[in-house]
Amino acid sequence: MCSFAVLVLVSGACGSESDPETASSATGGEVVVFAAASLTDAFGEVGEAFMTANPDVEVTFSFAASSSLVAQILEGAPADVYASADRDNMAALADAGAGAGEPVVFANNLSEIIVAPGNPLGITDVGDLADPELVLVVCAPQVPCGTYATDIFDRAGADITPDSFETNVKAVVTKVTLGEADAGIVYATDVRAAGPAAAGVEIPDDLNVIAEYPMVTTNGASNPAGAQAFIDFTVGLTGQAILAEYGFTAP
């Protein structure tokens, strides 16, 4: 009955209450959250806070490229919540009839140029990435961070050829922090998460693309009440404060 209610109604009729910070007593069990790789660190902490507020609920995460996660969910992976790094993959999920209700945008992110600590090559703008001597890695166009990179290069009007198209954003970070690549295009949050192992060069607003992160309860959720509680918590005060700490901006 509960799952049926979530299927039909757009939001929160099941297991919701006036205070989104704590779920109702009806909420319990396990909530499986499939989330974009760029959310790894922030959602880890959101999950901790959620479980502290709701001791009966156990949150489990699976982090991968947004597009991989859609493929996994469509193949029957047991996800209760799907959080994407872009609208396209969320639309792909909805088109396949695997999303329950209307997705909620819970965070925004900007792209940034990631470079070695101290920016030894003195990269200051997107145009600098056109240097053929520079080893540049970006995400593959098949994943969201790659489409953003392509858009940014197009807007900059520079002839930029990357040396590799990585399968997810963390692979780009790794290649720069290992020193194998000189620069990459990642999310501002990834630069922050890399800490002292990398530095960031901001991309001006006129070139940048705002990445919108939507999340939704999946159609096949085995714990739709718990899923909705987690979504409410993420868009609530505590969730938003944690996301801001990790460099996400409010939607």
Added chain:
Amino acid sequence: MTARSPSARRMRTRSERVGRERLPLPALVLAVIAVAFFALPFIGLLWRAPWSTVHEVLGRESVRTALRLSLQTSLSAAAVAVVFGVPLAWMLARIDFPGRGFVRALCTLSMVLPPVVGGVALFASFGRRGLFGRYLDQWFDFRLPFTTTGVIVAQVFVSMPFLVLTVEAALRQMDRRHDDAARTLGASRWYVFSRVTLPTIRPALIAGIVLAWARALGEFGATITFAGNFPGETQTMPLATYLALETDPDEAIILALILITISFAVLVGLRDRWLGGSGSVTT
């Protein structure tokens, strides 16, 4: 040329005896289940395959590029594996030196390494900031990561052990009296190795080459970590397949089937042609 030699005739009678052998029923049932276990995933792929678009996908330039690169790199990797792997196998089989077990384990470690770890290990050694790679970069301005050569290095790293183990086992099993006889007749070490030893172990050598080549053809983890993913340079078929899965699962299935067809054709073809000619018994 020597099909009528006594040894060939002996082989055939032995084959016939094997052909008549009956498995106990429980073993037969288990064997059939094992066959089904291997066959079903491929049947599943064939069942899922979007046959109507096969022609269109095959015609895509991106697919042809990835296929060409895959064949080029995997054949190069197999060649490198032969050049270095056969002497290595020969050393492990014939020379009794302290720490031989350790060296053997070391040279086959990459078989059990999680593939992505293999890639990170290659970065740590041959990368631009790696233990040796930094000197290649500083002194020769030569870099392996994100290059086609890097793909071949990654493939050799994971595939050569298959050749080494196969050839070493054959060298241990072969009758060394032929070698000794040739030596007493005055043949040089190299002559004995190339004219007596190698021809004797030819079936195992071919099997080792095919195994190493097939492993190189399917290599994914170390390649995508160490060599990256760039169409025409480092994007081999397995990488293209993985990325296609992100957006177009139909294309991914077709790419996988192309790879499977090539490998299967070679494995079946070589088995019948080179490995003892036992096709009439096995099929």
